[in-house]
Amino acid sequence: MKDVYILSVESSCDETSIAVVKNGHDCIALTILTQMDTHANYGGVVPEIASRMHTENITLVLEETLKKAGMTIDQMDAIAVAYKPGLMGSLLVGIEFAKTLAYVYNKPLIGVNHLIGHIYANNIEDRLEYPLLALVVSGGHTELAVMKDDYNFELLGSTLDDAIGEAFDKVARVLGYPYPGGPNIEKAAAKGENTYALPKPVDDDTYNFSYSGLKSHIINLVNTERMKGHELRKEDLACSFQTTAIDELSRKLDLALKNTNIKNVVIAGGVSANQFLRSEISKVCDRYNAKLYIPKMLYCTDNAAMIGAAAYPLYVKGDFKDFDLNAESHAGVCD
Numbered sequence: 599m600k601d602v603y604i605l606s607v608e609s610s611c612d613e614t615s616i617a618v619v620k621n622g623h624d625c626i627a628l629t630i631l632t633q634m635d636t637h638a639n640y641g642g643v644v645p646e647i648a649s650r651m652h653t654e655n656i657t658l659v660l661e662e663t664l665k666k667a668g669m670t671i672d673q674m675d676a677i678a679v680a681y682k683p684g685l686m687g688s689l690l691v692g693i694e695f696a697k698t699l700a701y702v703y704n705k706p707l708i709g710v711n712h713l714i715g716h717i718y719a720n721n722i723e724d725r726l727e728y729p730l731l732a733l734v735v736s737g738g739h740t741e742l743a744v745m746k747d748d749y750n751f752e753l754l755g756s757t758l759d760d761a762i763g764e765a766f767d768k769v770a771r772v773l774g775y776p777y778p779g780g781p782n783i784e785k786a787a788a789k790g791e792n793t794y795a796l797p798k799p800v801d802d803d804t805y806n807f808s809y810s811g812l813k814s815h816i817i818n819l820v821n822t823e824r825m826k827g828h829e830l831r832k833e834d835l836a837c838s839f840q841t842t843a844i845d846e847l848s849r850k851l852d853l854a855l856k857n858t859n860i861k862n863v864v865i866a867g868g869v870s871a872n873q874f875l876r877s878e879i880s881k882v883c884d885r886y887n888a889k890l891y892i893p894k895m896l897y898c899t900d901n902a903a904m905i906g907a908a909a910y911p912l913y914v915k916g917d918f919k920d921f922d923l924n925a926e927s928h929a930g931v932c933d
């Protein structure tokens with residue numbers, strides 16, 4: 599089969615990103631323009647500002663990517679875009695941009711679920727083997743699913759309330775660390791110790807997760823200690839939070855490995871950039887002799903290369919979208 603080049607677009611939150619991906623595995627060129635510094639001024643992503651910045655920057659990001667690839671749009675086989683889940687305004691900028699390119703250059707249009715994109719980030723420079731257990735840990739989602747084959751998912755469990763990334767961000771905020779909180783909690787935790795006794799998120803035998811109780815407990819603890827004028831051991835609290843939050847992932851993954859006997863595991867989403875998570879999850883996999891796929895740091899947080907990787911099996915199946923493709927703010931890996 600001839601090589602397939604997909605031009606992929608990601609704009610679901612606060613990164614404007616475009617990539618050229620060959621045959622679903624090789625990232626030929628990738629540009630990621632993050633708006634993080636702008637949103638840090640507000641302590642979180644401001645949707646209106648995010649979509650305006652996507653609109654301002656997306657053409658430049660395209661030009662930059664094509665320059666890096668040394669290719670033209672005519673040479674592409676398809677245009678792919680993340681169309682769910684995410685911020686409506688942000689998604690729509692990418693979708694309208696991708697549709698316009700597909701129409702003008704007469705290319706098929708592929709719609710990609712952003713979370714599935716995070717999973718396929720593990721297929722870049724690697725080959726996923728099925729069946730696998732996918733642990734999706736991002737700013738908006740915490741899901742554990744069985745993936746039997748390309749695009750064949752069975753959801754085992756998901757968060758009942760907050761996502762793990764959201765909990766990292768909120769805990770960071772109450773401790774006074776800037777947005778995005780996850781990497782700052784990780785840095786603080788590395789200097790602290792697990793000395794605070796915190797409630798376990800969900801102490802049961804389902805595959806569900808819950809992070810709002812843990813988050814609220816910490817917010818209350820911080821406020822109470824501050825009111826009493828007590829000094830807070832921020833680094834210890836960051837470490838205790840990180841340990842408790844990630845223990846929960848390890849426990850549920852352990853249960854799934856035991857019950858399903860599946861031997862491949864994928865971690866996906868922004869929180870998979872966390873080194874403590876990587877090492878804890880890899881210990882769980884070692885216990886079951888399971889192979890662990892970990893995305894390269896560059897492909898952990900939002901990027902268009904993962905969208906191109908996830909678009910490839912859809913291209914092969916001929917699963918294309920019409921020009922009435924719309925954004926969807928809510929979706930899990932199975933939706």
Ligand code: KG4
Binds near residue numbers: 779
């Ligand atoms: O996948 P992602 O880039 O965007 C979404 O699809 O949501 O994930 C962003 C989330 C944020 O909550 C961020 O704080 C978290 O990933 N994150 C981390 C780390 N790097 C990013 N959380 C913990 N440790 C990190 N090193």
Ligand code: ZN
Binds near residue numbers: 867
């Ligand atoms: Zn993401």
